[in-house]
Amino acid sequence: MSDVRRMLVVGGGVGGLTAAACFARRGVEVVLIEKRPTFDIPGVGLGQPANALRVYETLGLLDEILQTGFTYDRMHIFDAGRRLLAEHKFLLGDERIPAFCALSRLELHRILLGAAERAGVQIRLGVTASEISDEKDRVGVKFSTGESDTFDLLAGFDGIRSAIRHHLVGTAFVPRPSGYGAWRVQMPRPDFVRGMEFLQGIGSKTGAMPLNDDTMYVFHIRPEAPDAWFAEKDYASLLKERMSQYGSYVAELCATLDASSDIVYSPMEPLMLPWPWFRGRVVIGGDAAHTFPPHLTQGAAMAAEDGYVLAREVLNADVCMNDRLMRYSQQRYARCAFVYTFSRQWLDDEQSIHTPEQMEAARTEIAMNASTRIGASDRILNSPI
Ligand SMILES: Cc1cc2nc3c(=O)[nH]c(=O)nc-3n(C[C@H](O)[C@H](O)[C@H](O)COP(=O)(O)OP(=O)(O)OC[C@H]3O[C@@H](n4cnc5c(N)ncnc54)[C@H](O)[C@@H]3O)c2cc1C
Structure with missing residues (x-):
């Protein structure tokens, strides 16, 4: 019989719901706590690779x-x-699995929540863990509701500002502003946008991702002061000004933006936590352990993989729990570190184009090498986990 009979998952994002469903489907009693009182997930869309x-x-x-x-x-x-x-045909997927499917974050979330509920996960909204104590082969938790409980395992998938990461490493490793920010907004999808696209500008990059037949989301990535804060009422005018060099649907979008536009802004704060990602019976995954620039659209994908691999390794009780969690940490670190390095370099390179001459050099280089470069990443990410 498994030595993990009852566990706590902290965080109900893509990683937490995936982990919870994977464990519960294997017979573990799973309690999931989510600090939001409802599942009204902010965010626009997520490209989900094969x-x-x-x-x-x-x-x-x-x-x-x-x-x-x-x-x-x-x-x-x-x-x-x-x-x-440049055009790139992804080397991801196979005869059953397409290279990419993009959908609204809210929709993906709804689907994962359904899977967790059907597997029997107990979901408690508006609850956090206010105290965690390491016990021999157990973890004790005091909840924000005042109740206490113990579990065989605690899996923290509580996102970029993770309290569980703080429990493990304190403030030694925290996401730090990269000096870049991402703006996002939805718009009707013109028929000619049929895949992900990047528009490389001078000093910034814009792009689009289709979400369904009618809608796509437009993103804009550029340097922003590390401590930048913008009032939401100014988002439309700030984004218009920032995207003024772009043509095609971006120019059309700019003409329509006003104070009622649903624009999302977030600074980019990359983090790659050195492994191991656990101590005793407390382990983390997803954005709690790693956050990437969005270029490979692998953040939620890596969170989902973390949840799946954690359940597989923990429930394969051939070695002691410490060795199982170490195996999880090592496997996941190697893969996530690749995504981190690749996307971080891509961000730095594209944002280093400041003059028309540099743009000319980039134009030639992208035409010559971009597809081969992304293909190398595809091969790595398409390999079995
Ligand atoms: C601009 C941008 C574009 C992106 N595009 C893509 C993309 O196209 N494809 C992709 O795969 N990824 C993308 N990502 C990355 C992706 O959004 C994240 O990597 C992913 O959401 C991480 O999932 P997670 O479950 O680890 O964390 P989260 O989604 O952040 O979920 C964490 C959950 O934990 C809850 N929580 C936090 N603290 C506590 C607590 N103390 N107690 C209880 N609950 C708590 C939160 O409320 C939240 O629900 C993008 C990110 C950005 C910024």
């Missing part, structure tokens, strides 16, 4: 996700006027 879709397939969710989202198999890189620089 490696994430494979995890969702193990939960029986592939068809529902594919029916809900927009499937695509290539990306294009354009200049700011949407003149083509």
Whole structure:
């Protein structure tokens, strides 16, 4: 019989729900706490690559996700006027699994929540862990409600500001502002946008990702002061000004932006926590352990993979728990460190184009090498986990 009979998952995002469903489907009694009082997840859309879709397939969710989202198999890189620089056909997926399916974050969340509930996960909203105590082969938890309980394992998938990471490493490792920010807004999808695309500008990058037949989301990535804070009422005018060099649908979007536009802004704060990602019976995954620039669209995908691999390794009781959690940490660190390095370098390179001359050099380089470069990443990410 497994030595993990009852566990606590902290955080009900993509990683926490995936982990909870994976454990519960294997017979573990899972309690999931989420600090939000409702599941009204902010955010716009998520491109889910084949490696994430494979995890969702193990939960029986592939068809529902594919029916809900927009499937695509290539990306294009354009200049700011949407003149083509490179086309890349993803080397992700196989005969069953498409390279990508993008959908609204809210929809993905709804689907994962359904899987967790069907597997019997007890979900408690508006609750956090206010105290954690390491006990021999157990973990004690005091909840924000005042109740206490003990578990065989605590898995922290509580996002970028993780309290569980703080329990493990204090303030030694925290996400720090990179000096770049991401703006996002939805707009109607023109028929010609049929996959993910980047528009490389001078001093910034803009792009789009289809979410369904009618809608896509536009993102804009650029340097922003590390301590930048913007009033939401100013988002529309700030974004218009920032995207003024771009043509095509970006120019059309700018003409429509006003104070009622639903714009999301977030600073980029990359983090790659050195392993091990556990102590005693407390372990973390997802954004609590790693946050990446969004270029490979692998953040939620890695969180989902973490949840899946954690359940697989922990419930394979061939060695002691310490060795199982170490195995989880090592496997996940190697893969996530690749995503971190690749996307961080891509961000730095694209944001180093400051003059028309540098743009000319980038135009040539992208046309020559971008597809091969992204293909190398695809091969790594498409390999079995
Ligand atoms: C601009 C941008 C674009 C992105 N695009 C993509 C993309 O296209 N594809 C992709 O795969 N990824 C993308 N990502 C990354 C992705 O959003 C994250 O990596 C992913 O959401 C991480 O999932 P998670 O479950 O680890 O954390 P989260 O989604 O942050 O979930 C954590 C949950 O824990 C809860 N919580 C926090 N603290 C506590 C606590 N103390 N107690 C209880 N609950 C708590 C939170 O309320 C939240 O619900 C993007 C990110 C950004 C910023």
